[in-house]
Amino acid sequence: MEHNEREQEQHLQSTTGEHQFVILTQLLQAATQMQHIDELFLWLTRKMMQYLRIEVVQIWTMGLAHTQPASAILRATSFYDQSMHRHVVENTQVTNVVTALLGRQQAVLSQPIGNLFSPYQSRLLGRYGLHYCACCATMSNVALPPVNSNIAMPASGGPSIVAVLLFLAQPRPQQFVLSINQVMEQALLIAKKQGLLQTSSVRNAITPVFDTPVQRSLPPLHELIPVRARPRDSMRSSNPFASAAALADKRAQAFLSAVDGSHTVAEIAASKHMEGKDMVAALRLLLQHQRIQLYTKEGQPVEGSLFFKLP
Numbered sequence: 664m665e666h667n668e669r670e671q672e673q674h675l676q677s678t679t680g681e682h683q684f685v686i687l688t689q690l691l692q693a694a695t696q697m698q699h700i701d702e703l704f705l706w707l708t709r710k711m712m713q714y715l716r717i718e719v720v721q722i723w724t725m726g727l728a729h730t731q732p733a734s735a736i737l738r739a740t741s742f743y744d745q746s747m748h749r750h751v752v753e754n755t756q757v758t759n760v761v762t763a764l765l766g767r768q769q770a771v772l773s774q775p776i777g778n779l780f781s782p783y784q785s786r787l788l789g790r791y792g793l794h795y796c797a798c799c800a801t802m803s804n805v806a807l808p809p810v811n812s813n814i815a816m817p818a819s820g821g822p823s824i825v826a827v828l829l830f831l832a833q834p835r836p837q838q839f840v841l842s843i844n845q846v847m848e849q850a851l852l853i854a855k856k857q858g859l860l861q862t863s864s865v866r867n868a869i870t871p872v873f874d875t876p877v878q879r880s881l882p883p884l885h886e887l888i889p890v891r892a893r894p895r896d897s898m899r900s901s902n903p904f905a906s907a908a909a910l911a912d913k914r915a916q917a918f919l920s921a922v923d924g925s926h927t928v929a930e931i932a933a934s935k936h937m938e939g940k941d942m943v944a945a946l947r948l949l950l951q952h953q954r955i956q957l958y959t960k961e962g963q964p965v966e967g968s969l970f971f972k973l974p
Contacts, residue, residue, distance in 0.1 A: 681884075681943045681947075681970060681971060682714040682715055683842050683845065683846055683883055683884060684883070684884040684885050684928070684939060684942070684943060684970075685714060685939035685940060685943060686707075686710045686711065686714055686846055686939075687846065687849050687850070687853075687883065687885055687929075688885065688929070688932060688938070688939035688942065689710065689939055690703070690706070690707070690710075690850060690853055691853060691929075691933075693706055694853050694854065694856075694857045694859075695857065697857065697859060699808065699859065700738075700807055700808055700854055700859045700860060701738055701739060701810060703850065703853075703854050703859060704722040704738045704739035705738075705739040705741070707722065707739070707846070707847075707850055708720040708721065708722055708739045708740060708741035709741045711741070711827075711843065711846070712741045712742070712743050715839075715843075716743070717743065717829050717830075717831065718742075718743045718744065718791075718792070718793055718829075718830055718831055718832050719740065719741070719742055719743070719747070719752050719793065719829065719830035720740070720741050720827065720828075720829060721737060721739065721740045721752065721827070721828040721829075721830075722737075722738045722739045722825065722826070722827055722828075722847075723735045723736060723737055723738060723761050723765070723825075723826045723827075723828060724736050724738055724807055724823050724824065724825050724826070725761075725762065725765045725766075725823060725824045725826070726807075726822075726823050727802075727822050727823065727824065733762070733766070734758065734762050735758055735761040735762040735765055735826070736810060737753060737758070738810060740752065740753060744791065744792075747791050751787055751788060751790075751791060751793075752788070752793075752830060754784075756780060756781060756784045757780075757784070757828075760779050760780060761798070761826065761828060764798055764800075764826070765800060765824050765826055768800075768824075770798060770799055770800070770840075771796065771797055771798040771799075772797055772837055772840055773795050773796075773797045773831065773834040773835045773836070773837075773839070773840060774795060774796065774797070774834075775794060775795060776788050776789070776793065776794055776795060776796055776830075779796060780796075788830065792832045793830040793831065793832060794831070794832060794833075795830075795831040795832070795833065795834050795835070796828065796829060796830050796831060797828075797829045797831065797835065797839075797840045797843075798826055798827070798828045798829070799826065799827055799840050799841075799843055799844040799847070800824050800825060800826035800827070800844075800847075801824070801825050801826075801844065801847050801848050801851060802822060802823075802824055802825075803822055803823050803824070803825050803851050803860070804822055807823050807825075807860060808859075808860075825847060825851060827843050827844070827847050829843070842883075845883045846883070849883055849885075884928060884946075884970050885927065885928045885929035885932070886927055886928070886929065886959075886960070887927065887928055887957045887958065887959060887965055888924065888925065888926065888927050888928075888957070888958045888959070888960060889918075889922045889924075889928060889931070889946075889949075889955040889956070889957055889958075890922065890924045890955060890956050890957075890958055891919070891922055891924070891954065891955060892953050892954055892955055892956050912944070912945065912948050914937065914941045914942075914944055914945040914948075915944075915945045915948045915949050915954075917935050917937065917945070918931060918935065918937070918942070918945040918946065918949065919945075919949060919954060919955070921934055921935055922955060927960075928942070928946065946967075946970075946971070947971045950967035950971060951971075
């Protein structure tokens, strides 16, 4: 039983890395047509729900002003079960719980609903098969525009916390919550580049605000740098049959032709005009046949099995 659970967790971890890359690649294209940050938030909740099979995804924001009590504001919600009524997850108690979490700058890894919510709210969520929840958040160095408005807040509005709240049918591993946090961080950077945010006076770049293991993570897949593997690095890489199999795929061939040890996965994808699913397929194949090795920008090697299920 434990062996099967461990295999399922490893599979979820590898597929989550792939889906993370696909979501961010698609967002880079979709964001160019967006006019307001709430469009991006709604788009993101839908994609997380779709690719990561999350029952309910919400994005909340809360300002860090010290002059008055702050309250979390719901910016977007997506439901996997379209028959679910909004009041189940959009009500005063959920708002109060999220406000308290963000006020304490407290992350929530996957845990039973009853640990956070009242018995009544837990029963209400349980009727729809929602028995677990998780919450991760990022501090943005921006003052977000108001809900459903194109008028940006002044810089004096200060920075904000942007949180992703998940309602789940089954518990998820820590790495899953970590990936959600990484997607949110990168989405905010994309939003800033598209002019959807109002920069404040805060100097620090976007960083996680929660002091938990969720912070200590690998960079997302699209930020890693692929480097060609040397023949002595593996027996497979010197096998002509393995080489032929890898390069028979046009997507892998195109990707490998741009690998020079200095450009990131995202930069190569853009240079080759490759869509997310094609990029994922190429990466998986090249890693499977050990034609490339992934590295961080600091030069640290990263195992491909953290993102892909490799033989």
